[in-house]
Amino acid sequence: MFEKLSQYLVPIAGKLNNNRYLAVLRDAFMLAFPLTIFGSIFVVLTNLPFLDKIMSEESLNTFRTLFGNASPATMGIMSVFVVFGIGYYLSKSYDVEAVFGGAIALVSFLLLTPFVLQPENGEAIQNVIPLDRLGAKGMFLGMITAFLSAEIYRKVVQKNITIKMPPGVPPAVAKSFAALIPALITLTVFLLINVFVTAVFDTNMHDVIYKAIQAPLVGLGSGIIPTLIAVFFIQILWFFGLHGQIIINSVMDPIWNTLQVENLNAYTNGDPVPHIISKPFMEIYTVGMGGTGMTLAVVFAILLFMKSRQMKQVAKLGLGPGIFNVNEPIIFGLPIVMNPLIIVPWILSPMIVTLVSYFAMSSGMVPPPTGVTVPWTVPVFINGMMATNSIAGGLLQLVNMAIVFVIWFPFLKVIDRVNVKKEQDEMNKAS
Amino acid sequence: MKKILLACSSGMSTSLLVTKMEAHAASIGEEAKIWAVGQDQAKKEMADADVVLIGPQMSFLKGEFQKEAAKYGINVDVIDMMAYGLADGKKAYEQALKLMGDK
Numbered sequence: 172m173f174e175k176l177s178q179y180l181v182p183i184a185g186k187l188n189n190n191r192y193l194a195v196l197r198d199a200f201m202l203a204f205p206l207t208i209f210g211s212i213f214v215v216l217t218n219l220p221f222l223d224k225i226m227s228e229e230s231l232n233t234f235r236t237l238f239g240n241a242s243p244a245t246m247g248i249m250s251v252f253v254v255f256g257i258g259y260y261l262s263k264s265y266d267v268e269a270v271f272g273g274a275i276a277l278v279s280f281l282l283l284t285p286f287v288l289q290p291e292n293g294e295a296i297q298n299v300i301p302l303d304r305l306g307a308k309g310m311f312l313g314m315i316t317a318f319l320s321a322e323i324y325r326k327v328v329q330k331n332i333t334i335k336m337p338p339g340v341p342p343a344v345a346k347s348f349a350a351l352i353p354a355l356i357t358l359t360v361f362l363l364i365n366v367f368v369t370a371v372f373d374t375n376m377h378d379v380i381y382k383a384i385q386a387p388l389v390g391l392g393s394g395i396i397p398t399l400i401a402v403f404f405i406q407i408l409w410f411f412g413l414h415g416q417i418i419i420n421s422v423m424d425p426i427w428n429t430l431q432v433e434n435l436n437a438y439t440n441g442d443p444v445p446h447i448i449s450k451p452f453m454e455i456y457t458v459g460m461g462g463t464g465m466t467l468a469v470v471f472a473i474l475l476f477m478k479s480r481q482m483k484q485v486a487k488l489g490l491g492p493g494i495f496n497v498n499e500p501i502i503f504g505l506p507i508v509m510n511p512l513i514i515v516p517w518i519l520s521p522m523i524v525t526l527v528s529y530f531a532m533s534s535g536m537v538p539p540p541t542g543v544t545v546p547w548t549v550p551v552f553i554n555g556m557m558a559t560n561s562i563a564g565g566l567l568q569l570v571n572m573a574i575v576f577v578i579w580f581p582f583l584k585v586i587d588r589v590n591v592k593k594e595q596d597e598m599n600k601a602s
Numbered sequence: 603m604k605k606i607l608l609a610c611s612s613g614m615s616t617s618l619l620v621t622k623m624e625a626h627a628a629s630i631g632e633e634a635k636i637w638a639v640g641q642d643q644a645k646k647e648m649a650d651a652d653v654v655l656i657g658p659q660m661s662f663l664k665g666e667f668q669k670e671a672a673k674y675g676i677n678v679d680v681i682d683m684m685a686y687g688l689a690d691g692k693k694a695y696e697q698a699l700k701l702m703g704d705k
Binding site: 181182185188198412414417485488500501502503504505508 | 662665666688
């Protein structure tokens, strides 16, 4: 029965993984990654809880102001990198000049962006771009625009509607001229879209997409039920030996990343963090506790309480990587894959733990992740503290690991007994 | 010299297996170049390899990689799950040899 399900799931996983657009989206967010890490480091540094005890209020404020532009320059304008990334990687996937694809996508995005700041009361300020349009608020419009723009660009290029320079012209110049007509056509399309939307509907594409698509989708994704469903599917996919996160993230990352940027914007402004669910929540409170399924707790349970030689060998191998949240040794070595004996704790404990984390945060006991990016390979407890800027964030993880330990224990004992008996029988046969 | 390419999601979990495989090859006196890359570089790096082994959690890549590998006349397969999980360098190396032998 499992074999049949596996045969059904593997091609779906393959299609999702290889889908051109999802792969490009993945690469575009990867482009933003080192930048957001940089910004996050400084948010963490300028918000360390003990700073007010070693600095005067005045010097702390100066410190924060001086180092406070790392985050707006990176996380605050993340849509810029995502838009450029999509334009670049999509063009690259079609084998057309990628850097022009990126630049054209960026300009297309800017053409749809109002260059005016409308404060609540008072006069509109011209010739400025409100920062949040380049960040969280512009994310979905940015993604849609970049894909559309790069598609138009590459179609024009592939139809050969370009100016061809005679040989002897330096390649950079020739490429620039070749990009001219595709750029003109693509950018005119977006200019006209903006004309239409502002003249006829007195609005702009940012607000349209935000209200129609981004806000509903992101609102949906920030709820506990869709999150539990995502966790469920991640576990099921791993049960069949498929990389659950790569597949589920390709769909959910745009939403989770947007939630993260919205959180960070609020946090750096000193406002309360709006969302519990975000990309850091998924990374720190699901994967970040010893790997998918929080298997570090399983490793400890085996090392401390189980007797089977084979299980102890697997656990010993899994301990080192597990501390850094890499757990393929456990997934393929225990094994977890296709092992009906552990399907219950494998699916149940992450879902229960996610529920516990959510309620710990919604009740105010633990602060939600602030939105800084913490690499998921940072060990448990440390990553929880860094993500939430609190000790409670780390303690929650320890509580969660205890819950995983307790749920797995009876199932591990059953497997242990089976294995021990097998090992004893083998020893008796040999002697 | 045998050239064995391992492909994984980001090359992290496979690097342990690479070390174990190299150790095994050295212990039986064979020369082997074994390296691991993420799935994005695998297609390019295949040009340098005699055989490609895929991490089992990326098994859905097998068909796509096989098409690319056919251009170089080399075989592709998914690493035996237990060998991967237990970082069994010997088993994985022998699996690679068998795939190369059928050329």
